[in-house]
Amino acid sequence: MTTRRIGIGEAIREAIAEEMQRDENVFLIGEDIGIPGGFGGAFGVYLGLPEKFGHERIIDTPISEKAIIGTSVGAALMGMRPIPDLQYSDFIFECMDEIVNQAAKMRYMSGGKLKVPLTLRCPVGTANRGAQHGQSPESYFIHVPGLKVVCPSDAYVAKGIMKSAIRDDDPVIVFEHKLLYGSKGRESAGGMDLTAEVPEEEYLFPIGKALKKRDGNSMTIISTHLTLYRCLAAAEELKIEGIECEVIDPVSLLPLDTKTIYESVNKTGKALIAHEDTFTGGWGAEVAALISQNCFSKLKAPVQRIAAYDVPLPVTPVLEQTVVPSIERIKEKIRQLHKMELK
Amino acid sequence: MVERSINLNNLDKELLISLFTDVIRLRKFEDKVYQLFLKGELPGTIHQYQGQEAVAVGVCTALNKTDWITSTHRPHGHAIAKGVSMRSAMAELYGKETGCCKGKGGSMHLGDPEVGMLPAIAIVAGGVSIVTGVGLAFKMKNTKQVAACFFGEGATNEGAFHEGLNLAAIQKLPIIYVCENNIYGASTAYNKTTLVENVADRVSSYGMASKIVDGMNVVEVYLAVKEARDAIANGSGPILIEAKTYRFAGHSRGDAKKYRTKEEEDYWRTLDPIDRMKDSLIENSLIDNEAFALIVKNIQEEIDDAVVFAQQSPFPKVEDAFIDAYASDMSSPTEVQK
Numbered sequence: 001m002t003t004r005r006i007g008i009g010e011a012i013r014e015a016i017a018e019e020m021q022r023d024e025n026v027f028l029i030g031e032d033i034g035i036p037g038g039f040g041g042a043f044g045v046y047l048g049l050p051e052k053f054g055h056e057r058i059i060d061t062p063i064s065e066k067a068i069i070g071t072s073v074g075a076a077l078m079g080m081r082p083i084p085d086l087q088y089s090d091f092i093f094e095c096m097d098e099i100v101n102q103a104a105k106m107r108y109m110s111g112g113k114l115k116v117p118l119t120l121r122c123p124v125g126t127a128n129r130g131a132q133h134g135q136s137p138e139s140y141f142i143h144v145p146g147l148k149v150v151c152p153s154d155a156y157v158a159k160g161i162m163k164s165a166i167r168d169d170d171p172v173i174v175f176e177h178k179l180l181y182g183s184k185g186r187e188s189a190g191g192m193d194l195t196a197e198v199p200e201e202e203y204l205f206p207i208g209k210a211l212k213k214r215d216g217n218s219m220t221i222i223s224t225h226l227t228l229y230r231c232l233a234a235a236e237e238l239k240i241e242g243i244e245c246e247v248i249d250p251v252s253l254l255p256l257d258t259k260t261i262y263e264s265v266n267k268t269g270k271a272l273i274a275h276e277d278t279f280t281g282g283w284g285a286e287v288a289a290l291i292s293q294n295c296f297s298k299l300k301a302p303v304q305r306i307a308a309y310d311v312p313l314p315v316t317p318v319l320e321q322t323v324v325p326s327i328e329r330i331k332e333k334i335r336q337l338h339k340m341e342l343k
Numbered sequence: 344m345v346e347r348s349i350n351l352n353n354l355d356k357e358l359l360i361s362l363f364t365d366v367i368r369l370r371k372f373e374d375k376v377y378q379l380f381l382k383g384e385l386p387g388t389i390h391q392y393q394g395q396e397a398v399a400v401g402v403c404t405a406l407n408k409t410d411w412i413t414s415t416h417r418p419h420g421h422a423i424a425k426g427v428s429m430r431s432a433m434a435e436l437y438g439k440e441t442g443c444c445k446g447k448g449g450s451m452h453l454g455d456p457e458v459g460m461l462p463a464i465a466i467v468a469g470g471v472s473i474v475t476g477v478g479l480a481f482k483m484k485n486t487k488q489v490a491a492c493f494f495g496e497g498a499t500n501e502g503a504f505h506e507g508l509n510l511a512a513i514q515k516l517p518i519i520y521v522c523e524n525n526i527y528g529a530s531t532a533y534n535k536t537t538l539v540e541n542v543a544d545r546v547s548s549y550g551m552a553s554k555i556v557d558g559m560n561v562v563e564v565y566l567a568v569k570e571a572r573d574a575i576a577n578g579s580g581p582i583l584i585e586a587k588t589y590r591f592a593g594h595s596r597g598d599a600k601k602y603r604t605k606e607e608e609d610y611w612r613t614l615d616p617i618d619r620m621k622d623s624l625i626e627n628s629l630i631d632n633e634a635f636a637l638i639v640k641n642i643q644e645e646i647d648d649a650v651v652f653a654q655q656s657p658f659p660k661v662e663d664a665f666i667d668a669y670a671s672d673m674s675s676p677t678e679v680q681k
Contacts, residue, residue, distance in 0.1 A: 027483065056483065062513070066472055067506035074476020077461060078411075080483065082476070097503075101466050102473055109452040109462040111445030112667035145668050169670035208673075255673050 005195040009045045009181045011155035012121070015162035016046070016083060018202065020053050023081060026166055027057040030068055030085030034058035042087035043123060043181050065094035069120070073103045073171075076118040081166055089122035089175060090135050103171040104146030118172075119165040125177040125226055125276060126320050127191070131312035134320075136225070136277040138175045142254040142286065148172040148207055149254040151224040153180060155196040157251055160205025168207060177225035177276075192229060210257035212264070216244035219270035219337055222261060222287055224249060227274045227325050234330040243338050253283050258290060265291050269300035272337055276324050279307040301340035306333045345587075345614060349560050349623040356629050360638075362400055362561045363620045363630075368642050369396040369420040370617060372429060373592075375646050376419065376436060380596065384654075385436050389450050392420035394559075394591035397616035398523050399424035401564025402491050402584075405572060410489045411459040411477055413470035417590075418453045418463030421493055426458035429649035439656035446659045447667065467528075468501035470494055471520070475507050478516030478581070487576045491519040491568070496585075497528025499542050511581045512549040519571060520546075520583040523558060529594045530602045543585040551581055558586030559614040589614070 006014075020026045028034070033041045034055055040047030050058045061068050065086060072082035086092055092099065103116050126134040141149045148170055152158035158176065165172035179191040213228070214235055223231045228249050235245035246264050250256060265271045271291050273284035288303040308324045351359060373391050380389050392399070395417075403412065403424035414421040422432050427443055435442025436450055443455040444462055451465035461477075464470045474492035481488040498504055499522065511518050522542045526533050539545060543553035556567045564586055571582045589611035593600045600608075624630040 059479075059514075062506070062509060064506035064510055066503050067475060067510040070472025070503065070507060071476040071479055071510060074473040074478070075480045075483075076476065077473070078477050078480030080476075080480045097466055097469065098472055102464065102469060106462060107670065108667045109444060109448045110454070110456060110667075111443070111447050113444075113456045114461070115670045117670075148669075 002200040003197040004200065006155050006198050007182050007195050008152070008155045008158045008176060009043060011159035011198055012162050012176070013045050013047070013049065015159045015166070017049060017052065019163055019166040020049075020057065025079060026081045026083065027059065028083045028085065029059040029061060029072060031061055031063055031087060033085055034060050041085055043178065065091050066098055069095040069098035070102070072118045072120070073098055073106070073116060076103075076116045076171070077106060077114050081117050081119070083119045083121065083166065085121050087123070088133050089124045089137050090132050092122055092137060099141070099147070099171075100144050104144045107170070108146060115169045116171045117169045119162070119168075120171070120173045122173060122175050123178045124175045125179055126313055126324055127178045128315055128317060128320060130315040134313045136175070136275065136308075138173070138253060139277050139281060139283040141173055142283055146171070147254065148252070149175070150207055150252045151175045152251065153177065153225050153228050153249055154194065155198050157205050157211070159198055160203050161207060161251065164204045164207050172207065175225075179226050192226070194229075205251075208252045208255040208257055210251055210260040211249045212246065212260065213249050214245065214247040216246040217268055218244045219246070219272055219334070220261070220264040220268045221245050221247045221272045221274060221334070222250055223247065223274040224251070224253075225276060227276045230325060230327045230330055231274050234327050234334060237327070238331060238334055241335070243334060245334060250287075256287070256290070258294070261287065261291065262294050265295045266298045269298050270337055270340075271295075271299075272304045272306065272333060274306045274325055274330060276308055278310050279305065280310050282307050301337060304333060304337050306330060345557050345559070347613065347619060348626070349562050349619050351562060351623055351627055351629075352566060354562065359562070359624065359629060362404055362565060363624060364638050364642070365400040365404065365424060366396045366561055366616050366620060367638060368645070369399060369423050371639070371642050371646055372423055372432075373419055375650065377592070379650070385450070386438050387449055388596050390417040390595045391592040392417055392590070394611065394615070395523055395525060395588045396420055397561035397564055398521065398558045398586045398588055399493070401561045402493070402519070402521050402568050405565050405568035406489060406491060407572075409459060410491065411461065412491045412493060413461050413474045413477070414454060414463035414493050415467070415470060415495065415498075416451045416463065416465040417495075418451070421463070422453045422455070422460060425460045427453070427455045427460065429645055430652040431455065433649040433653040434656050437653040437656070438658065439653055440659045440663070441652070441656040445663065445667075468494060468498035468503040468507075471498060471501070471507040472503040474518055475511050475514075475516060478511060478518040479514060481517050482514065482578070489517045489519060489572055489576045491521055493521045493523060495528060496522055496524040496526070496533050496542050497531075497536070499545060500536055508546060508549045508551060508581070508583070512551045515578055515580040517575045517578070518581040519568060519575060520581060522583060522585045523588050524585055525588050525590045527590075527594070527602070530598070532602070541585055543583060546583045551583060553583040553585065555585045555587065558588030559611070559616045559619065561616055561620060
């Protein structure tokens, strides 16, 4: 198998191009995605695709989020496989009805006669962009039966799971982190120049499968996106203190690979969930509750969570990095949990 | 004031009788549903269509069988007019397994993809949002199909109306927007919410064509849609047809309609789409009282059969609650949830 190193943006571009090539029902729809002389979507992911597939299949829209998602739902119901783009995940609140009331429920309401195969791309994450361009809203959507929610954090997973999402017959929301596309211009916000080995050959990464990123016996850390890398860095730095963290990237939040998570927690006896979404009602709460219910007899300490504090996101770096989990804050939490023992 | 007598436009007798029969079918179906609802046989709530039948029948008759419609929280008439059988519609209202949505949709989500109707969308203007995609799929696949989107005048103050019509106009999508202006959004009169006199006046801002029709006249509605359909299927761009109509029933159960005057109701009763059509057919010697009685008798039998079918059908199995949320196998509750 031949591989090369590419970033998440390029990986997703390849996934979309391959699936558009493979299935003529796949198309892109959104704002600023195919304008000649434009920027190929908010993060340049679609550059080069209009030249290859034409503007019939890369449809630029007005600034109309409800129409973008409504159109995608309708087209999906008629057998197309739309990939709508929302530029920033914060804009998803403009079209909650189309996602929550329509996309997620049409199949059930029809008694299973219909399906809604759409793949919605939503970039998340702080990047000195503040309260309305930096949120991580994935937790809202794991509360909606009928949806699938995935959070790829590296190029290999991103390409494979994007392809799986496009082929999936249910609506899938793909949350990607802005600071994992590449660091250029985003150094102060903590942007990472992240690449991964990605095969030249076609492959899929399944929805619903977690990945173990690091082995350890002291505790299990469960995290996604930028926070995942901060957890990995924290785990590395704490080796010298004799703490060995196992780190799991759940990849899919809905469905959740509970088997992998429970196996790890049953082994380590301790769990810490870390995410950039706010604390209260974040997906970490759900995972914590599941672990408490299913791994209780093996737990040696209460399940811990670390998340953005419950405030809107500030812009200035000193405040922003106070609010979201930093490596230092994660290390401190790990140390605390390491010391905890149930009597 | 609307001219009461209906110009039959020399249409085929067979077509005219079919339009007339369907208008009565919708009315009698709704009247029966009302009785059953009051008897406590049907779960939930109902929003009834009496008075507006000419719109659904005119539109759906003018469409091709392969065309699609979207509907609203008031969908019974649209469903029957598009071809959902009375049996499967009635069974759905009863919450039975044999219903068109296996009992999972109920009154407000009545519909059946098998006859070209999405489950009705009970969020106001929700269908306006989705129909753009139905039209886009037809355009991309070059199928020459058309989508008709039913909604009330109340939906035109939703954001989805603006976004959806604008996108459909730019993309020249094969969509017929059918605004059933029955004057009231629940209890709120149109003129309390909107200063322009007609919904149709609004759509010039999208560069879209529009037409106002007498929504109590099934022939006029039929002809307007018939005239528009083929050009729209071939890419001329969407149209909005505003049908001026009136619901004889309240908004939903328990609506005593105290926000309307008797004079207003009496006026609209003079435009009852059944009586007007019957008078015009008799004037033109296309029907007599005997033929009319036979039509009604046949419809009554169809309805009685549907009720018996629904009553005798089984309820869904308890396990059925857990299927159909996903196409893939992930709907069943985990042990944790139990």
